[in-house]
Amino acid sequence: MTPADIALDGALSKWTEYLDGFRHLSTISDQEVAIATTAKQEVLSIDKMKLYRYEPLAPRTVSRPLLIVYGLIGRYTMLDLQEDRSIVRNLLEKGITVYMLDWGNPRRADRFLQFEDYVEEYVARSVDFICEAENTTRVAQLGVCEGGVFSTIYSALHPEKVSSLALSVTPIDFHADLEESESMPENGFLNRWARNIPNEEIEALIESFGYLPGEMTGLIFQEMTPVRTLAKYNWDLPAAIAPSREQALNFLRMEKWLSDRPHHPAAAAKQWMIELYRENRLARGTFEMDGKRVDLGRLTMPILNIFALKDHIVPAPTSRALRHLAGTMDYTDLELGVGHIGTFVSRKANRQFSDTLAAWLAAREPSTSTRDDRESTEAA
Amino acid sequence: MPNDFPKFDSLFDYQHKVVELAASSQALATASAGYQMLNAATWWQSWMDYAAETEGVASPVEYIDRGLARANDAIVQFQHSPEFQDAQRDLVKSFAEFRRRHKEVAEIWQEINHAPTQQDIDDLSETVYELRRELRRLRSELNASREETP
Structure with a gap:
């Protein structure tokens, strides 16, 4: 083949891919791009927060209910993005009772909400509600990303109410990204961003909106892969939508999730960016909630720490650091060879995540003789 | 209108706030352009370096794929440089300042109009x-x- 033939062949091949992709797109309606479809009931509502209880899909095998706490960046729907890649559904099918916190859509009027409110009001009241509803004294928690920080803080302040703590892609030592800044330069953009902008500029930026806009966090994430972001809807598009209609649907589900970025309330955003990202107070043991110091040494419950080795957003060392800071004797790491979002939506990682978590929870079931649930006390 | 223009009481200092808004808008445009230029220059340099190495590329599609990947890596690496970080700081600072000035002018209008x-x-x-x-x-x-x- 001559160079001209090769060029023509390549151009035709790319053009065919575009046509295939657009053919798939033309048959898909927005209604079909459904996410978070697993059946659930709203059981508690406080301000804009909602607590959901998922409908069981199998007989209960684990007595402790599991409360999933997502962060304020992104939406909990990531854990139930589609039926065949749903952490929530996988857990329900294994007989685990699942509750989920949804923070709703914070606006400027919620600008004064801070970590104290999220942890000591919303998480705490949800835990109390679940204990009452499930007739137990403790719940298991799964915290995701910033929600993992909420769960970690809650567990350190109220260890008596947490039977076990699972975390996924949760930053604990916000400066540990420096460990791999040379070997993995693509990781830790947000950590560097926060350390680069002085406190007063971060405050001024957040104050100018009254929140940290979801669109802005989205832009920061897009900068982590700058050229890929620019090529996403043109050069790279065929690879996402051409191979099959099902793949085009997967792409659109992710687009739907990405476009739904809630704003982050101002006061909590300042704590997140300044006290944690810049000043690293959680790992240093100087983070305070209403004057109470958060001591990670009080994390004495079993801990499962799940993180991603290719995570651009939460570099693995920032999560891995918990091993040396938590006070527990029962600590397990699960390292997944994917990125931040791949932890939940990669077919393999999603399965590994769910199977490991379910088995880990089951293995930490209280025995009849040591169970401290109310019903066993009453039965005794 | 220069920023040191004397105040006129009957204008309630409104003219200064408008001037400050215009100045902050210009500063934001400058910072944004500077930021974009740095990234664009890195991308351009990456393509120039890559263009000299066409050996082993099977097709134009692969050529573009590899070029985009190279450019992405180059910009990611550049994001670690002091030059990029200075531009990033300028952009964030000027953006927040512009929004603050905008709010000041908007609030004057709201007060005048009983809102x-x-x-x-x-x-x-x-x-x-x-x-x-x-x-x-x-x-x-x-x-x-x-x-x-x-």
Whole structure:
């Protein structure tokens, strides 16, 4: 083949891919791009927060209910993005009772909400509600990303109410990204961003909106892969939508999730960016909630720490650091060879995540003789 | 109008706020252009370097794929440089300043036209927030006293 033939062949091949992709797109309606479809009931509502209880899909095998706490960046729907890649559904099918916190859509009027409110009001009241509803004294928690920080803080302040703590892609030592800044330069953009902008500029930026806009966090994430972001809807598009209609649907589900970025309330955003990202107070043991110091040494419950080795957003060392800071004797790491979002939506990682978590929870079931649930006390 | 233009009482300092908004808008445009230029220059340099290495590329599609990947890596690497970080700081600072100046001018218009300002709403939100916190504290104290009561 001559160079001209090769060029023509390549151009035709790319053009065919575009046509295939657009053919798939033309048959898909927005209604079909459904996410978070697993059946659930709203059981508690406080301000804009909602607590959901998922409908069981199998007989209960684990007595402790599991409360999933997502962060304020992104939406909990990531854990139930589609039926065949749903952490929530996988857990329900294994007989685990699942509750989920949804923070709703914070606006400027919620600008004064801070970590104290999220942890000591919303998480705490949800835990109390679940204990009452499930007739137990403790719940298991799964915290995701910033929600993992909420769960970690809650567990350190109220260890008596947490039977076990699972975390996924949760930053604990916000400066540990420096460990791999040379070997993995693509990781830790947000950590560097926060350390680069002085406190007063971060405050001024957040104050100018009254929140940290979801669109802005989205832009920061897009900068982590700058050229890929620019090529996403043109050069790279065929690879996402051409191979099959099902793949085009997967792409659109992710687009739907990405476009739904809630704003982050101002006061909590300042704590997140300044006290944690810049000043690293959680790992240093100087983070305070209403004057109470958060001591990670009080994390004495079993801990499962799940993180991603290719995570651009939460570099693995920032999560891995918990091993040396938590006070527990029962600590397990699960390292997944994917990125931040791949932890939940990669077919393999999603399965590994769910199977490991379910088995880990089951293995930490209280025995009849040591169970401290109310019903066993009453039965005794 | 220069920033040191004398104040006229009858204009309620409005002219200064408009000038400051215009200046902040210009500063934002400059910072944004500087930021984009740095990234574009890195991308351009990456393509130039890559263009000299066409050996082993099977097709134009692969050529572009590899070029984009190279450019992405080059910009990611450049994001670690002091030059990029300075531009990033300038952009964030000028953006926040522009929004602050914009708010000042908007609030003057709102006050003139008998509309509540953003600050008025913020003050109300803070009051509601403080009341909620107080309610939470009282509820907590009440629960504690109930638990203590035999």
